[in-house]
Amino acid sequence: MAMPMAVAKRCMNPACGAPATGAGGDWRKGWPLRSGAFALLCDKCGLAYEQFVFCDIFHLKESGWRDCSFCGKRLHCGCVASKNSYDLLDSGGVQCVTCMKNSAAQSASGQVVPKLFPCQNNLRIFGKSDEVLSGRKFEQSPSLVLDSRNDDLAIVNKSNHPFLVKSIEAGQSSSILRQKEIENGSRQIKWEQPPLSIGDMGKPFLTRSQSALESPQCTRRDDNKDPTTDSTTSESISEACLSMSLGIANNGNRMEATSTVERPILSPTTVIAEGRELTTALSPFQHAQRARHFLTRPPRVGEGAVFDPTRDMFPHLRVARPPAEGRGRNQLLPRYWPRITDQELQQISGDSNSTIVPLFEKVLSASDAGRIGRLVLPKACAEAYFPPISQPEGRPLTIQDARGKEWHFQFRFWPNNNSRMYVLEGVTPCIQSLQLQAGDTVTFSRIEPGGKLVMGFRKATNTVSLPDSQISAIANGSLLSETLFSTANDNLGVVSGYPGFLQSIKGAADLHPSSLYDHHMNSADGDVSWLKADKFGSRPDEGSLQFLQKRSRNIGSKSRRFLMDAEDAMELKLTWEEAQELLRPAPTAKPTIVMIEDYEFEEYDEPPVFAKRSIFTIRATGEQDQWIQCDDCSKWRRLPLTVIIASKWTCTDNSWDPKSCSCSAPEELTPKELQSVLQQYEEMRRRKGSYYGLKLNVAEMDASNLDALATAAVFGDVGNQGTASVATTTKHPRHRPGCTCIVCIQPPSGKGPKHNPSCTCNVCMTVRRRFKTLMMRKKQRQSEREEAEASKKMAWMNRDEPEGSNLSRSPQTLDTTRDSSDVAMFDKTADMNKGHIDLNFHPAVRDDHQGQHGTQQPRPVSMVGLMEVASRPLDNYMKQNGLTSLAGEQGGGSSSTATVPPAPVESEERASNELRVASVEREREPDAMAVDEAGDNQQDKSGDDVAAT
DNA sequence: TTTTTGCATGTATCA
DNA sequence: GATACATGCAAAAAG
Numbered sequence: 001m002a003m004p005m006a007v008a009k010r011c012m013n014p015a016c017g018a019p020a021t022g023a024g025g026d027w028r029k030g031w032p033l034r035s036g037a038f039a040l041l042c043d044k045c046g047l048a049y050e051q052f053v054f055c056d057i058f059h060l061k062e063s064g065w066r067d068c069s070f071c072g073k074r075l076h077c078g079c080v081a082s083k084n085s086y087d088l089l090d091s092g093g094v095q096c097v098t099c100m101k102n103s104a105a106q107s108a109s110g111q112v113v114p115k116l117f118p119c120q121n122n123l124r125i126f127g128k129s130d131e132v133l134s135g136r137k138f139e140q141s142p143s144l145v146l147d148s149r150n151d152d153l154a155i156v157n158k159s160n161h162p163f164l165v166k167s168i169e170a171g172q173s174s175s176i177l178r179q180k181e182i183e184n185g186s187r188q189i190k191w192e193q194p195p196l197s198i199g200d201m202g203k204p205f206l207t208r209s210q211s212a213l214e215s216p217q218c219t220r221r222d223d224n225k226d227p228t229t230d231s232t233t234s235e236s237i238s239e240a241c242l243s244m245s246l247g248i249a250n251n252g253n254r255m256e257a258t259s260t261v262e263r264p265i266l267s268p269t270t271v272i273a274e275g276r277e278l279t280t281a282l283s284p285f286q287h288a289q290r291a292r293h294f295l296t297r298p299p300r301v302g303e304g305a306v307f308d309p310t311r312d313m314f315p316h317l318r319v320a321r322p323p324a325e326g327r328g329r330n331q332l333l334p335r336y337w338p339r340i341t342d343q344e345l346q347q348i349s350g351d352s353n354s355t356i357v358p359l360f361e362k363v364l365s366a367s368d369a370g371r372i373g374r375l376v377l378p379k380a381c382a383e384a385y386f387p388p389i390s391q392p393e394g395r396p397l398t399i400q401d402a403r404g405k406e407w408h409f410q411f412r413f414w415p416n417n418n419s420r421m422y423v424l425e426g427v428t429p430c431i432q433s434l435q436l437q438a439g440d441t442v443t444f445s446r447i448e449p450g451g452k453l454v455m456g457f458r459k460a461t462n463t464v465s466l467p468d469s470q471i472s473a474i475a476n477g478s479l480l481s482e483t484l485f486s487t488a489n490d491n492l493g494v495v496s497g498y499p500g501f502l503q504s505i506k507g508a509a510d511l512h513p514s515s516l517y518d519h520h521m522n523s524a525d526g527d528v529s530w531l532k533a534d535k536f537g538s539r540p541d542e543g544s545l546q547f548l549q550k551r552s553r554n555i556g557s558k559s560r561r562f563l564m565d566a567e568d569a570m571e572l573k574l575t576w577e578e579a580q581e582l583l584r585p586a587p588t589a590k591p592t593i594v595m596i597e598d599y600e601f602e603e604y605d606e607p608p609v610f611a612k613r614s615i616f617t618i619r620a621t622g623e624q625d626q627w628i629q630c631d632d633c634s635k636w637r638r639l640p641l642t643v644i645i646a647s648k649w650t651c652t653d654n655s656w657d658p659k660s661c662s663c664s665a666p667e668e669l670t671p672k673e674l675q676s677v678l679q680q681y682e683e684m685r686r687r688k689g690s691y692y693g694l695k696l697n698v699a700e701m702d703a704s705n706l707d708a709l710a711t712a713a714v715f716g717d718v719g720n721q722g723t724a725s726v727a728t729t730t731k732h733p734r735h736r737p738g739c740t741c742i743v744c745i746q747p748p749s750g751k752g753p754k755h756n757p758s759c760t761c762n763v764c765m766t767v768r769r770r771f772k773t774l775m776m777r778k779k780q781r782q783s784e785r786e787e788a789e790a791s792k793k794m795a796w797m798n799r800d801e802p803e804g805s806n807l808s809r810s811p812q813t814l815d816t817t818r819d820s821s822d823v824a825m826f827d828k829t830a831d832m833n834k835g836h837i838d839l840n841f842h843p844a845v846r847d848d849h850q851g852q853h854g855t856q857q858p859r860p861v862s863m864v865g866l867m868e869v870a871s872r873p874l875d876n877y878m879k880q881n882g883l884t885s886l887a888g889e890q891g892g893g894s895s896s897t898a899t900v901p902p903a904p905v906e907s908e909e910r911a912s913n914e915l916r917v918a919s920v921e922r923e924r925e926p927d928a929m930a931v932d933e934a935g936d937n938q939q940d941k942s943g944d945d946v947a948a949t
Numbered sequence: 950t951t952t953t954t955g956c957a958t959g960t961a962t963c964a
Numbered sequence: 965g966a967t968a969c970a971t972g973c974a975a976a977a978a979g
Contacts, residue, residue, distance in 0.1 A: 365969085365970055365971085366970080366971080367969095367970055367971055367972095368970085370971095371952090372952095372953085372954095372971095373953090374954095376968095376969060376970070376971095378968080378969085379967090379968065379969085380968090392955090414954095414955065414956065415955095415956080416956080416957085416968085416969085417957090417958095417966095417967075417968085418967095419967070419968075421956095421968080421969070421970095425954090950978100950979085951977100951978080951979075952976100952977080952978070952979085953975100953976080953977065953978080954974100954975085954976070954977085955973100955974095955975085955976095956972100956973085956974090956975100957971100957972080957973080957974100958970100958971090958972075958973095959969100959970095959971095959972100960968100960969090960970090960971105961967100961968085961969090961970100962966100962967080962968075962969100963965100963966080963967075963968090964965090964966080964967095
């Protein structure tokens with residue numbers, strides 16, 4: 001309650017420290033406050049303060065004499081000259097020293113009166129408990145006291161300007177409470193409510209920065225426990241962590257919402273939660289971070305520090321710890337702590353006498369917002385704030401939305417691992433009505449009196465659909481972007497383009513270190529805002545990353561599947577293909593050979609590394625080279641095949657070839673050779689690009705997740721979609737979008753049952769079929785190539801520049817007599833796969849290229865031939881292609897289809913064979929065949945993975 | 950055939 | 965290691 005008053009003589013921004021007005025500083029008058037005073041802005045840094053109404057150091061508006069509310073003794077207003085002669089009462093008025101002492105004694109004796117907790121060298125806010133939870137009662141008795149003496153610092157925000165700061169300086173006294181005379185003469189307390197997240201409580205109120213925070217005074221709470229007050233304090237705080245009262249005072253024509261919030265303020269190292277104190281070791285960054293939430297944006301050096309209150313002022317968003325009540329006494333994770341804006345409060349509160357008690361909030365997951373109509377409720381929240389249910393069937397629950405419409409849900413639970421999983425069923429109409437989607441946030445509050453549940457929501461306007469695997473891809477560095485993606489509501493992830501940082505954003509779906517700040521700054525309605533990595537001036541430091549990683553764990557997995565609004569999305573600057581080109585297995589990485597159905601697959605545990613783009617060539621002699629371009633002179637230099645250049649590379653780095661270790665050295669390749677190689681390289685890239693068609697324009701990405709991708713992959717049509725949703729696992733740098741290897745087709749984390757060797761799920765069956773097919777095709781092609789090579793080699797050698805690249809040729813089959821050059825390019829990855837199955841092997845590509853090389857024509861298809869082949873028995877075909885076991889494995893194929901074998905490029909008969917199988921399949925699985933046909937139209941894409949389920 | 954419902958499972962997170 | 969929870973899956977129900 002009443003405290004000695006103090007004033008700040010200097011700006012509390014540690015980076016500023018400008019003298020306050022009256023003390024030589026130059027401060028600006030800001031926006032009007034409800035109190036009638038004006039915000040005061042430090043002209044130097046823009047930090048906003050609220051004028052001390054009773055203090056003349058800030059151009060007092062309400063200075064003057066006051067009478068003690070208790071004894072009537074006339075007191076001075078409280079200017080510096082009389083600083084110790086009075087206390088301000090949070091209920092209004094002032095109190096002389098004598099009465100102050102009396103009230104303190106009363107408080108200590110346990111009477112329900114405004115509590116005064118002497119505090120030395122500490123910073124506390126003491127909350128009053130029981131009666132505070134009722135808004136009305138709260139209005140009658142002060143319940144929030146900020147005690148600060150000596151060197152302590154107290155900063156409180158005013159409700160309508162949450163980020164206004166008040167400060168108290170050493171040796172002075174203050175009360176943060178304020179009264180407002182209302183027209184009818186009654187008084188209504190207007191509480192200064194900092195938008196504090198309790199979890200962030202260590203120091204949000206503290207704006208004196210680290211130095212102050214780490215001062216001995218700030219860490220001596222335990223040493224200074226007041227036995228008469230501490231227990232009370234804890235209890236008070238725990239019992240009255242929050243009560244948001246929405247009192248609508250009709251002040252003339254102005255509807256004025258008054259929020260009342262009790263909130264403990266703690267010594268920096270102490271977090272009071274659940275009625276107990278938790279000593280929390282906070283990293284400096286966390287401290288800074290937490291403080292940042294409640295500070296105006298620190299000026300960037302050289303930025304000019306222009307402070308625009310209308311633009312930069314934080315919206316009235318409140319981060320409230322939900323009330324400790326109900327069963328379980330609130331062990332809610334911070335992610336569920338409700339953040340609610342004044343706007344929302346006003347919206348919810350239609351009744352001027354009602355008190356809104358925010359309970360919790362939840363970011364909608366994909367399944368929450370999906371058509372299934374089930375909203376999974378956090379267990380602790382459900383048990384704490386919703387009616388108790390003993391049966392799984394639960395009970396109907398009516399919840400009113402902010403517009404007053406009532407929604408009827410079924411609140412129930414499912415037994416789950418000896419626990420319960422609470423769900424709200426029947427939410428689809430509500431979700432749809434409110435147009436909510438994954439990433440949006442629903443808030444649950446309670447209206448007191450009455451206990452009616454109300455739900456509000458916040459839209460996440462800039463949400464990005466980044467499936468796990470895609471995030472993983474980013475984290476692995478396979479997806480690059482100079483841009484950033486946002487996750488949900490106030491969650492911000494920043495992709496700054498370097499893998500180390502990318503790693504940290506994996507799953508970063510909740511608070512970015514600055515997200516709350518940014519949220520306040522730019523998203524009054526809770527809409528997400530976009531934050532550049534260098535919001536505060538530079539690339540995030542290590543602390544940021546650590547924080548990000550830490551924070552990302554909180555909500556990461558819960559909110560990854562966010563959607564991307566096309567209009568808000570940013571285009572990622574690299575295609576998958578381009579990114580993949582830059583990825584190489586780590587030099588030290590040893591692939592693990594995994595045997596799947598007798599086939600070997602490489603898996604790399606280590607993430608790929610970035611490599612500077614290089615071109616691999618093979619000379620007429622069969623020798624392979626790697627060429628890399630000097631970043632200085634742009635000349636191409638030859639490097640050993642195994643060398644991986646990480647980033648910038650110049651001739652001087654060429655330790656492998658002393659003759660070319662200088663930019664002045666002539667280029668080894670003749671211009672013609674170079675042109676030829678580059679031409680081939682571009683062609684290869686073009687072809688890859690055209691095949692994959694996976695320019696990662698996130699804006700065009702739809703909401704499909706990995707399931708869709710997997711499905712697409714199964715049906716082999718990934719590459720057919722110009723705006724394909726790309727989300728493959730990239731454990732291996734050679735995995736390509738559309739890769740259908742066992743790694744990539746595996747559902748994302750958590751999805752689906754674990755696949756064991758005998759698993760017969762669709763995915764496993766599909767994978768098996770696919771690999772069988774692939775291997776068959778490979779075998780067939782190999783033999784065909786061997787035959788064809790001999791007969792066509794001469795023809796190839798005499799060909800002009802081929803239309804296609806020799807991407808898929810093995811070095812041995814490369815054109816070694818290419819015109820004007822003895823250097824031909826090849827795809828190193830293909831070469832690397834010798835001896836193993838290429839995880840990125842795609843029959844369509846192979847076939848296509850083979851076709852290109854061999855005939856330069858698309859595979860010819862004769863209808864007569866097709867019909868003829870189609871009339872042949874399937875068994876013949878199966879035997880012919882070694883598919884007997886497959887047929888058996890599939891139990892006669894009643895529920896699954898045979899995989900379509902490859903379309904031999906130059907064989908009309910094989911094409912016919914393929915269609916023969918297709919025709920048989922069509923009888924069983926029209927849908928599959930539809931896909932198959934589509935695939936055929938796409939130059940045999942279907943051949944890869946026609947696998948109906 | 951589609952939708953609903955209930956449970957199971959895997960992963961992330963917490964303690 | 966325990967737990968929460970997102971979501972997959974399949975049986976049941978409904979259309």
